[in-house]
Amino acid sequence: MEILSVLNPVAQQRGVINARNINPRPASLDGLKVGLLWSGTAMGDVALRRVEEMLRDREPSVQTNFYRGGLPAPEEVLEKVSAESDIVIGATAD
Amino acid sequence: MVEIEKQGTPTVLIVSGRFENDAKASARAFAMPGIRYVVVPWIFRNLDRQRTLQQTEAAFDTLTRELTGDLQTTAQNVQLPPTRVERFEGGDYLDALQVMNREFLNRDWGDGFPMMPATASQVARMLAGTNLPPDHVVCDLPPGYGLATVEKIAINSVMAGAEPEHLPVIIGGLKALSNMDPEWVKSLLISTSSHASMLLVNGPIAKELEINSQAACMGPGRQNRANLAIGRAYTLCLKNIGHWYPGQLDMDVLGTVRKFTVCVAENEDASPWEPYHVEHGFNPNDSVVTVFSTSGEIDVADQGNNTAEGLLKTIGYNCIFSQWDLVRQGRDEKGSAWDTIVLVTPDIARHVKEAGFSKQDAKEYLHNLAEYSLGRMVHYYPLENKVLPEEWRWLQNLSEEELHDTWLPVRENADHYVLLCLGADRAKPIVIPSRPACPQSVCIDPYRPT
Numbered sequence: 001m002e003i004l005s006v007l008n009p010v011a012q013q014r015g016v017i018n019a020r021n022i023n024p025r026p027a028s029l030d031g032l033k034v035g036l037l038w039s040g041t042a043m044g045d046v047a048l049r050r051v052e053e054m055l056r057d058r059e060p061s062v063q064t065n066f067y068r069g070g071l072p073a074p075e076e077v078l079e080k081v082s083a084e085s086d087i088v089i090g091a092t093a094d
Numbered sequence: 095m096v097e098i099e100k101q102g103t104p105t106v107l108i109v110s111g112r113f114e115n116d117a118k119a120s121a122r123a124f125a126m127p128g129i130r131y132v133v134v135p136w137i138f139r140n141l142d143r144q145r146t147l148q149q150t151e152a153a154f155d156t157l158t159r160e161l162t163g164d165l166q167t168t169a170q171n172v173q174l175p176p177t178r179v180e181r182f183e184g185g186d187y188l189d190a191l192q193v194m195n196r197e198f199l200n201r202d203w204g205d206g207f208p209m210m211p212a213t214a215s216q217v218a219r220m221l222a223g224t225n226l227p228p229d230h231v232v233c234d235l236p237p238g239y240g241l242a243t244v245e246k247i248a249i250n251s252v253m254a255g256a257e258p259e260h261l262p263v264i265i266g267g268l269k270a271l272s273n274m275d276p277e278w279v280k281s282l283l284i285s286t287s288s289h290a291s292m293l294l295v296n297g298p299i300a301k302e303l304e305i306n307s308q309a310a311c312m313g314p315g316r317q318n319r320a321n322l323a324i325g326r327a328y329t330l331c332l333k334n335i336g337h338w339y340p341g342q343l344d345m346d347v348l349g350t351v352r353k354f355t356v357c358v359a360e361n362e363d364a365s366p367w368e369p370y371h372v373e374h375g376f377n378p379n380d381s382v383v384t385v386f387s388t389s390g391e392i393d394v395a396d397q398g399n400n401t402a403e404g405l406l407k408t409i410g411y412n413c414i415f416s417q418w419d420l421v422r423q424g425r426d427e428k429g430s431a432w433d434t435i436v437l438v439t440p441d442i443a444r445h446v447k448e449a450g451f452s453k454q455d456a457k458e459y460l461h462n463l464a465e466y467s468l469g470r471m472v473h474y475y476p477l478e479n480k481v482l483p484e485e486w487r488w489l490q491n492l493s494e495e496e497l498h499d500t501w502l503p504v505r506e507n508a509d510h511y512v513l514l515c516l517g518a519d520r521a522k523p524i525v526i527p528s529r530p531a532c533p534q535s536v537c538i539d540p541y542r543p544t
Contacts, residue, residue, distance in 0.1 A: 003183055004190035006212045009203055009249045009334040010176040011240030015125035022128045023104040025162050034161075037098075042476070043138040047108060047150040054154050072277055075097075082101040087161055090095045091108040092117070094139040094286055 035085030223258030233272035238337025365515030402449030410463025433531035469498030
């Protein structure tokens, strides 16, 4: 029986070493400002607009704001969306 | 969405189609592995309105559950650190090697072909090819931002069948890739398009390592021993250090053989022009590696022109591509992200030079020739779509016929042409669309043994 020992080629990822927790969720939708961030790709806006309608139907106190981001979204847009929203919904269209 | 989470606002992402694994891998790469998402079955971009609404409505209840409540917020989806040594048993050494190859390929740690075993002694031999210490981190390698230590690069280089003297070129190529604008490097590596890297080597090291710049320099064969080993090592490093695995951070729809990375040297002896690295500020005696992005390859054959103008026309008429950089052209200071790389054979380059064209003159000539119907070039990007950049909205006022009758240069300006002298005599150049255009060059000399 032969045993071949080789060194592992896979590297640790910086993002795994520096992993951060996500933010706590709000308890309910009541009175929330919800940001809808569109990446600018086709039909993503249609999906997010439908989510916006359904959120308002389910919880009329929700305030929504629709933002056009881009791929990638400019930093100033991200800062604005974060500052103006309690929670943000995005969509990847491909 | 990760950036918004980092700013303190909770997020939920709607992930479409086969992108769930990519979402997980991207979340890991960008240090927010617990990011919340819901999955809908179809990719939105080419979907009709009815299906878009249907799948969104079906996901709504799940989406609202992810928006609120007492969810797990501590980091999930975190991988354990890689083991240091892997052991494989077999009846004899060859058997053990075959077991290793099967297992590595199952883990997607290879390119599909058998790999050499990166034993401690072989890796030590490889490390003698550079003056950098094994634990030196060359870069955080995109797209997964793995720590590219010299040792990990050496391990992957051994597996690729490279030699120690190739190591500085491999290190330089990876460093150059990591220097790219993050937007372009994501497009090059993660995009659903079949984009691939191409490595160009300039300077004295090309001859020292016998990196082929002449006949058949981009194909298989003994003449390309160094080219192939360096390109393969670069690819394996991208996979195992950059975590560039298909379906996770490599989302190609079709893929391309160009992802078995092409490495070539410029034919500086036969070129009448200054080499690429000198054109870009390096000294002729610097050894330099440049990473280009390629998105195709067009074989051009001239069957009898023997003037500079005639030969350049043959190339220029083949620089017509069916798409136009509608998204980026003129948008901001970055300008267009699309280049055209022309691999000019030495005989064409001599004709052009002898007729008094500088390299810049030749680029201008090609730029003026390479015009095409705007209607055909923008068809891929429906103009009624609301995502059209503001500076191009005037196009929406043109009829289809007017669009088709409007001819424009296919590139933003002559600087978006890259001319490289490569190959052997016989006027059969190759034209390469480069999208995203993001060449980066690194001097290799600091990585070589002193």
